[in-house]
Amino acid sequence: xxxxxxxxxxxxxxxxxxxxxxxxxxxxxxxxxxxxxxxxxxxxxxxxxxxxxxxxxxxxxxxxxxxxxxxxxxxxxxxxxxxxxxxxxxxxxxxxxxxxxxxxxxxxxxxxxxxxxxxxxxxxxxxxxxxxxxxxxxxxxxxxxxxxxxxxxxxxxxxxxxxxxxxxxxxxxxxxxxxxxxxxxxxxxxxxxxxxxxxxx
Amino acid sequence: xxxxxxxxxxxxxxxxxxxxxxxxxxxxxxxxxxxxxxxxxxxxxxxxxxxxxxxxxxxxxxxxxxxxxxxxxxxxxxxxxxxxxxxxxxxxxxxxxxxxxxxxxxxxxxxxxxxxxxxxxxxxxxxxxxxxxxxxxxxxxxxxxxxxxxxxxxxxxxxxxxxxxxxxxxxxxxxxxxxxxxxxxxxxxxxxxxxxxxxxx
Numbered sequence: 001x002x003x004x005x006x007x008x009x010x011x012x013x014x015x016x017x018x019x020x021x022x023x024x025x026x027x028x029x030x031x032x033x034x035x036x037x038x039x040x041x042x043x044x045x046x047x048x049x050x051x052x053x054x055x056x057x058x059x060x061x062x063x064x065x066x067x068x069x070x071x072x073x074x075x076x077x078x079x080x081x082x083x084x085x086x087x088x089x090x091x092x093x094x095x096x097x098x099x100x101x102x103x104x105x106x107x108x109x110x111x112x113x114x115x116x117x118x119x120x121x122x123x124x125x126x127x128x129x130x131x132x133x134x135x136x137x138x139x140x141x142x143x144x145x146x147x148x149x150x151x152x153x154x155x156x157x158x159x160x161x162x163x164x165x166x167x168x169x170x171x172x173x174x175x176x177x178x179x180x181x182x183x184x185x186x187x188x189x190x191x192x193x194x195x196x197x198x199x200x201x
Numbered sequence: 202x203x204x205x206x207x208x209x210x211x212x213x214x215x216x217x218x219x220x221x222x223x224x225x226x227x228x229x230x231x232x233x234x235x236x237x238x239x240x241x242x243x244x245x246x247x248x249x250x251x252x253x254x255x256x257x258x259x260x261x262x263x264x265x266x267x268x269x270x271x272x273x274x275x276x277x278x279x280x281x282x283x284x285x286x287x288x289x290x291x292x293x294x295x296x297x298x299x300x301x302x303x304x305x306x307x308x309x310x311x312x313x314x315x316x317x318x319x320x321x322x323x324x325x326x327x328x329x330x331x332x333x334x335x336x337x338x339x340x341x342x343x344x345x346x347x348x349x350x351x352x353x354x355x356x357x358x359x360x361x362x363x364x365x366x367x368x369x370x371x372x373x374x375x376x377x378x379x380x381x382x383x384x385x386x387x388x389x390x391x392x393x394x395x396x397x398x399x400x401x402x
């Protein structure tokens with residue numbers, strides 16, 4: 001059985017949970033309290049020296065980290081990862097976009113606001129995250145003007161990667177009502193069989 | 202024929218050039234002057250709305266962006282991308298590590314120092330990039346204590362992704378002599394047939 005080391009507060013962990021429920025993959029969830037620093041213990045570092053959740057332990061005992069790498073592993077051979085070479089590369093294109101141009105703005109602003117309570121000493125950083133987050137959301141909204149999902153005609157792990165922090169972007173100060181195509185796309189994801197919401201387990 | 206829209210100053214573009222020379226893939230290089238803002242033109246945005254290099258135009262006319270997605274596309278079916286499911290996922294793990302935990306520190310510090318001349322107003326940001334960059338390099342050095350390349354026994358696109366900005370990390374203020382396994386690994390990459398150095402074309 002798969003073991004997932006993660007925290008329900010983290011959108012990166014939620015990606016794994018969402019794909020696993022969509023694909024009905026049995027797994028054990030091992031809670032790692034990131035606010036309490038549990039991903040920095042020596043025990044955790046033996047699984048992932050980069051001290052970040054999620055980490056997945058495969059049924060054969062091997063470990064894998066980086067949420068989007070894990071999604072690619074789990075989705076192989078399913079409808080969530082196309083077999084066509086160009087479509088697969090587009091899935092990765094959007095996943096790398098998510099990690100470089102989306103998550104550092106939207107997830108970090110949300111973390112500062114929701115979990116740290118927007119302390120005075122991080123207000124400037126919080127404000128500095130807003131333009132980058134808005135740029136990412138506007139680009140996504142434009143892309144979804146033409147299509148229902150990010151790559152091809154059906155949902156893929158590119159959608160799961162982007163959905164995780166986008167649907168809670170309001171908690172980072174981003175007003176999703178400015179992005180009608182994103183809202184429509186969120187509703188599509190939420191109607192898929194097996195959908196579960198985000199939150200501590 | 203492939204067309205690569207890029208700037209030789211960018212390590213992300215260099216990744217593509219390096220894999221293409223290793224694989225002997227014929228291509229036309231179209232220079233995009235990023236310091237002059239050429240990736241923000243309307244024409245460029247039609248190729249990549251995220252205004253970043255590199256962009257590759259495939260022989261059939263389609264566009265693909267995000268350096269690591271492009272590497273995966275080009276390496277499919279070659280020795281630079283394993284066919285084993287777990288090894289492939291590990292390649293992605295290291296590529297996502299590179300984009301999230303390495304490039305934002307090391308490449309940005311290098312950019313501020315080498316291309317902007319370390320202006321006074323960015324000195325604080327430059328200094329703030331150093332601990333994250335050192336953490337990434339230490340983690341890589343530890344990993345290379347046990348193996349010659351990042352995934353499996355032979356070079357993959359994970360090595361190309363990490364090599365691009367690591368071998369010039371000194372230009373961002375990181376002293377590579379502190380990381381002997383990284384230096385040894387760099388020499389291995391530089392001895393591969395087809396190796397070319399970084400720089401403006």
